[in-house]
Amino acid sequence: MKQSQRYLALDVLRGMTIALMITVNTPGSWQYVYAPLRHASWHGCTPTDLVFPFFLFVVGVSMFFSFGKYGSTLNSESLKRLGRRTLLIFAIGLFLNSFPQWSHDFSKLRIMGVLQRIALAYGIGSLIVLSAPRKYIPFIGVGILLAYWGILAWFGGADPYSLEGNAVIPFDKAILGKQHLYTGFGIPFDPEGLLSTVPAIVTVLLGYMTGVIIKNTERVKVPGRLALYGLIAAVIGRLWGVVFPINKPLWTSSYVLYTAGLAALFLALLVFIIDIKGYKKWTSFFVVFGMNPLFIYALSGLWARTLGVLIKVETADGSVMSGSAWLYQNVFVPLAGNMNGSLLFALTHIFFFWLIGFILYKKRIFIKV
Template structure:
């Protein structure tokens, strides 16, 4: 079995997405967040809306290199690997959703989530790239996006791309149960639901095709050509967005193309800086995150839930405050005020988990999921 090839620019991009995931998921207060660190309210795309698709794009690129040792074909060994990873990542996501397990109403447990979407997009994406001839993957990916567009438009309500009128709600409710859907939008609607995971698979496929491209293209030509391809795909996404709005919660086809194009351009820039120009000293901070990405992300989620749901601080007046709220209001707000204190709280979390990642990195401990 061949040894998996590592690509420094890919590790850096992966690490950047994990650092940004921790940043946007852990503000000191959800009331005080700078605009670029907020998701768009519905249609549109903020810098924060790029983080998740960038990670799935990286998953796709990584798949090409990781499956190279299996000949990039579906066989007993590659199927065992993709099956084990899919189930394990999904299970970790479900564990986080149910934490703390001893104080959980399982009748309203959310089934889906970020890690669950990563698991399913990876699993189905892997089956496609390992079983479908490579030349047909672009056509298949675009067909999936067109099919999803048709499903939303045909089966949705009067405004099929609205929060209340989109068809993902009855679809996910029928399969998962309405009580198991996310309610952060004020109604049972899951932005990482089952139906909207279908186009997320295409984000992974575009990443995989990028892996193929950088492996089969002369090194010095990669940044320029990849940046051009990314620009074309991003423009196509923007143009499609005129009739099929760019929307992260629905993971629309225009959103897939737009974000994947930007991810390709960012990857091209990193390849140019790191591999062509040789500027590598600055990369170590992000490589630490990139070498244990899912472990660090899951650990950050577990810690956030511990601070918010388990650790309680009893005040002098007898009231009880969440540990996360106490830290923000008593340490970070006095230091930097509401808005900057909220950001500082998030960045402190990034540094905290970098320290953990650095310890693992120095010990050469790489936790495979």
């Protein structure tokens, strides 16, 4: 059944994820972060671990409606368009990883990252949905998730889902090189690596199939239908997690189903509140983020690197602090203390980037990244 009116809930959910991504990425101090704003140490899923898959899920939903404008077919024009966008998003991610370029050791440049994963999941997901018959997409998704489970189970070590024993590390080392992997876990392991990006493609596919459900369902019945499928996916993911742990750094198959199910449930709630019941006044804050999501996210990353690396402040005792550390210690800690000051630092950034987004929104400037 054709739906002519766009769903504001999609823009709101997209904006919420960007706002939360900025919040969790820019605390005043990583030593003082409330537990819900931290990632799980390894297995498990905190509210912060929902943010990235929620964004990829919305990317998939948006893909369905966007591709519908061009006939949802793979041709020279659509291939050129999605190839250009994939390369652009990936290139911006590399630019942020290497910033500031004049002082970076490119022999140790991290190749992957959040934007790079978004680019690859979007690009490969787009190729699948534009080239494969729609009825086969769920089977393709299931096949990818089962294959990924098999790869980790068969090619991993004695504990195949551990940090040290997973199969993602040797695969990414062989393709990207040890020196180009993230080292924040204490060993070369990239939580946005190449192999673990494969199941992330399914997160996008699940979002795309959610778009199909929305399009073919009577508007008033959309929340119920999304809630049903979301609940089923979340329960299956949770049960699968007993044998294949829910894990964001590995982006396990159980994590894909669990988080996509929760995303569908949350989207169902937003559709009911915003698009069915018409409670829209509160949404404008998040819509601003949702109109230029990747641009605002990339800009926030650039600013964080500038404040944390380029800007230096000499203190009274002669020591040198980064601009972000100086602001936290001299402005936010006196205002709110260590823990709340760290949170206030992040929330201030949210407001700052919202102002930028608001100016763009008012001027009807939408930067397609």
